[in-house]
Structures are given as C-alpha cells and as structure tokens.
Amino acid sequence: MNKSVALTGNEAVATAMKQIEPDVVAAYPITPQTDIVQYFSTFVADGQVKTEFVTVESEHSAMSATIGASAAGARAMTATSSQGLALMWEVVYIASSFRLPIVMPVVNRALSGPINIHCDHSDSMGARDSGWIQLYSEDAQEAYDNVIQAIRIAEHPDVLLPVMVMQDGFVISHAMQNLEILDDESVKKFVGTYKPDHHLLDVKHPMTVGSLFLPNFYFEAKKQEAEALERAKKVIQEVAKEYAAISGRQYGFFETYRLEDAEVAVIALNSTAGTVRGLVDEYRAKGLRVGALKPRVFRPLPHEELVVALQHLKAIAVMDRAESFSTHGGPLFNDLRSVLYESKERPVVTNYIYGLGGRDLTLDELRRVFDETLEAARAGYYRNRVTHLGVRE
Template identity: 60%
Template sequence: MARKDKLSGNEAVAIAMKQIDPDVVAAFPITPSTEIPQYFSKFVADGEVHTEFVPVESEHSAMSACIGAEAAGARTMTATSANGLALMWEMLYIAASCRLPIALAAVNRALSGPINIHNDHSDTMGARDSGWIQIYCETNQEAYDTMIQAFPIAEHKDVRLPIMVCFDGFITSHSVENIELLEDEKVKEFVGEYRPEHYLLDKDNPVSVGPLDLPPYYFEHKRQQAQAMVNAKQVILETAKKFEELTGRKYGLFEEYRMEDAEVAVVIINSTAGTAKAVVDELREKGVKAGLVKIRVFRPFPFEELGKALAGLKAVAVMDKADSFSAAGGPLFAEVRSAMFDHARDTKAVNYIYGLGGRDVRTDDIMKVYEDLLEIAETGKVKSTVNYLGVRE
C-alpha cells in the first residue's frame, strides 16, 4: 500500500533518494537545498542506503565528484540551489557533453546579487542551455514523483543526459503538505538497476572520458548531444506513462488546466501554478473562460505541443519568475512566444515577470493578469508586452 504522509519538499525528495539508493551522492550545503544532503547523510549514517556519500568542499567539487563517479559507472545524485548551481556551471556543461546521466535536485532560489535566499527561477533558467534535462515541479508530490522518474529518463540509451528536478525554494522545499509515498520495493523496481554501456571501471573495455575534441569530431559530438535532447521528449512521456500505471498520477510535458474552451490563459512554471489554479476556478465560477498551462518539461522544450495547445486562444500571458535582462522579457516568454509563431500566430502574447527574490505572489496579482488578458481579448490591443507584476515603480 502506498503511504499517505505529510512532508516538506526537501524531506520528500530525500526519501525518494533513499528509495532510489544511488551508488554515490556528492553535495555541498546551500540554503534552501541544504536539508536534502542533510537528511540523506543521516540515511547513510544509519545504514539505510548503500550510497557512498562524498561531503565535498564546494559545489564545483560536488559536480566534479558526480562526474567522476558517474563516468566510473556509478548512479550519482546531488542537490543544490542558486549560487551553488552557479559554481557548478563549468562542470554542468561537461557532465552533459560527457553524456553522464547524473540527477540533481535543484531547489530554486534567486541567484545573487543582491544576495537573497528566497525563491525565483534565475538559477536554473540560467542553466537552461547547459544540456541538462530540466523538469519543474509544482508541489512536494510532483518533486517526489519526478525524482523517481529521473533515472529511467536520464539513463535511457536514447538519452544519456543529466537531469535537473527543479522545485521552489521554501514555498515547496520547506512547506509541509500532504503527500503519497510509494513502497520502497516499487520504487526500486521502477528505477531498475543501472547498467551503463561504457564506463571507466569496465577493465575489459577501456574508454577515455572527456578528452580533447578538436574540429574533426567536436561538431559531430555536439550534434549527437542535441539529438539526445530531442529523443528525451519521447522517453519522458513513456516514463510518465509507466509511472501513471504504477501510481495513477498523470504527468506530461505540460499540464493543461481548464483549457478545453479557454479564451485566455496563463503559462507558468512551479508552485505559483497552484495559486493561479485557484484564480482560474474563481473566474470559471463567474463564467469567464480562463485556463492555465503549467510547463513541466522545459528542457527539452515542448515546442510543437505547446504551440498547438495555445492555438485559438485570444490572449496568453507568459509568467517568468526570472528576468533574462534581454530588454525583451523573460526566458520562458521568449521560448513560448517562439513556439506560438507556427501554431498560434493570431494569439496575443504578453509577459509578466513576477516574484523575484521571493516577492510573494497573491491571488490578487494573478487576477490582475487575467483582467489584463480579458481586456486584450476584448480590444485586440496590447498596451504593454513586457510587464513587471507586484513591483514598486
């Protein structure tokens, strides 16, 4: 029997890691992800897992240790946030290009500066081109479920890419909510054993990992890496299907909430999607045709599928909890609007940058966005494309 419990997001992810029982965890503490290696190191000390826990001296070393371990043939995990992720930067690209299926719990926090410990998405959004799969989670349940799906996706022979499971610092990581946990043996069976095809400790088939790769082959290797990300989409969907058979909980590339006959919609990521769903319900009660699309899989980006899902709408607001300082809106807006070019070119798209550095996002804020959308839908006119929500100006 699955067990109903009440856990914070960090506790839930640490339990998923315990159930996965990886070969190696290498981590360095940083708020708000610190509890994950903290809880996990207790599981190690209590003999509840077989994992080699490597307490390193920095996040650069954490990712380097993960790369070494994964290349040796070990299933490897880590966790970090914000500046910790930034310090891993150089090694993130190396992990991806070496095609090492490491799993990272990324507890979203504003990237300094100014220094701030609270939630936004500037850390993982900055790593969006590092070659890692990125899956975003609204709740502790989604973070737990996605962590369990991480290795079957990342280690798949058509993929072999590292994966980030992203969820909101404090809002999800430190908030206690209801959750349903799987039995240990079911997780073990679902995740399966790691059998890498090429690894350093395979003495009969010696390989080199990470050598100099000059013009004759570098481009071919990058092309293969790009193809792996293309392949990941199908593997993510297949893994979600198997997970649904096991748990009844359905996951896709994105979630469509009350979109059937929607005329206006918000596109959003992570925990604020829940707050926005409550606003959609309120609007629906008044007869307003409002909907919501929550992006789950950001890398690979569901370009075709999302474009089609937004076709026919009158107006769409893309919500970014990060600014890319492009002077043209946030990172999610750029990609969603690009996806709309082929399938939803007649739909007006606007951008709202919100919640930076942990600024709380109230239902009133989201209601304002829908009111703006309804005005655009009615007049066909966009007053302002890029907007900042809930900021003093």
C-alpha cells in the same frame, strides 16, 4: 503499496533519493536545499542506504565528483540551489556533454546579487542551455515523482543525459504537505539497476573520457546532444506512462487546466501554477473563459504539443520568475512566444516578470494579470508586452 505521508518538499526529495539508493551522492549543503543533504547524510549514517556519500568542499567539487562517479559506472546524484548551481557552472556542461545520466534536484533560489536566499528561477533558467533535461515541479508530490522518473529518463539508452528536477525554494522545500509515496520495493523495481554500456571501471575495455575535440569533431558531439534531447521527448512520455501504472499519477510535458474552451490562458511554472488555477475557477464562476497551463518539461521544449494546446487562445500571459535582461521579457515568455509563431492565428502573448528574490505574488496582482489578458483578448493587442509585476515604483 502507496502510503500517505506529510513531508516538506526537501524531505520528499530526500525520501525519493533514499528509495532510489544511488551508488554515489556527492553534495554540498546550501540554503534552501540544505535539508536534502542533511536528511540524506542521516540515512547514510544510520545505515538505511549503502550509498557512498562524498562530503566535498564546494559545489564545483560536488558536480565534479558526481561526474567522476557516473563516468566510472555508478548511479550518481547531487543536489543544489542558486549560488551552488552557479559555482558548478563549467562542470554542469561537462556532465551533459559526457552524456552522464546524473539526476540533480535543484531547489529554486534567486541568484546573487544582491544576496538573497528566497525563491525565484534565475538559477535553473541560467542552466537552460546547458544540455540538461529540466523538469519543474509544482509541489512536494511532483518533486518526489519527478526525481524517481528522472532516473529512468536519464539512464534510457536513447537519452543518456543528466536531469535537473526543480521545486520552489521555501514555498515548497520547507512547507509541509500531504503526499503519497511509493513503497521502497516499488521504487527499486521501477528504477532498476543501472548498467552502463561503457564505464571507466570496466578495465577489460579501457577508454578515454574527456579528450580534446577540436573543430573537426566538437560540432558532431554537440549535434549528438541535441538529438538526444529530441529523443528524450518520447522517453519522458513512456516513463510517465509506466510511472502512472504504479503510482496512479499521470504526468505529461505540461498540465492544462480548463484550457480546451478557454479564450485566455495564464502560464506559470512550479508553485505559482496552483495559485493560477485558483483564480481560473474564480473567473470561470464569473462566466469568463479562462484557463491555465503549467509546463513540467522545459528542456527539451515540447514545442509541437505546446502549439496544439495554445493556438486556439486569443491572449496568453506568460509568468516568468526570472529576468533575462534582454529587455524583451523572461526565458519562458520568449520560448513560448517563439513557439506560437507557428500557429495560424497567433494569440496575443504578454509577459509578467514576478516574484524575484522571493517576493510574494498576491491574488490581486494575479487578478490584474487575468484582467489585462482578458482586455488584450478583447482588443486584439496588448498594452504592455513586458510587465514587472508587484515591484514598487
């Protein structure tokens, strides 16, 4: 039975974790993820879940303990933000290379320095090459739904990879929103019981985890990871279909809005996508053929589907809430522009880097993006390939 509730993004994720009731959670609090750990530890203290909650001294230990628990055969979760993810760094790659189906909510926050606690995507974008699956969520509803689906995606025998589920720090994590949650039984039934084929506590079948892979074997291990991410695409779609059947909410690789007959599109991740849709309606009312696309699955990159969805456009603006310092735009821009190299008539693709360190994106700034992209569509070329939007000169 679905229930309508008012929750913050962090409460929504903590609720999903309560309903999943993993065997082990090892986590360290960090702004703006703190509430997730706080709520979940309350559920443990109140006996609402039987999860073994490991209090650790740092995020490096949080990820290490989660990896240890997962390798031992437990369904294990953690959660983090920004510097916490940065401190986990070396072990983040170990989780994916060991093929451990860990699910980790990440509440997006700018990386230091200068030190800042507000939203941008520099933390999770830095982890885009770590071999984790990355799901981005626009709001509390999507964060909740993505965390539940992530368990099934991660543990699927064709995948066996860790999954990060992102939401925007403060904008979503601390904002109260109406959403629908499933009842505990439906979630428990959906995620099922985790039955690993190999695990360290299986003493009848002793095995080694984490042995040295020299030049003779390392490359093959990495190829296996790449293949698992390729296979994840089918699994992500299958899980979404099953989830739609119990929730009524349909998820794909990305969500399009008034895109089919559009000439111009604006692409943005997470909470900004809602603002973009609002302006699409405003411009449509003026008779301008604009649309939007919001990526949900960033790793693996659904490149074939993206080409099909975007190749009819004349001009595209890609919004990046992270700098890559390549001097050639942000991470989302570079991936999408590369994807569109495959299309016959390549749209003009420009990049807007915005909202770093929690800088608000105003409607007027976003109108400038629409206006410039419409202009680029008419002219067939762009004025600026990369624009830092909303920065003072």
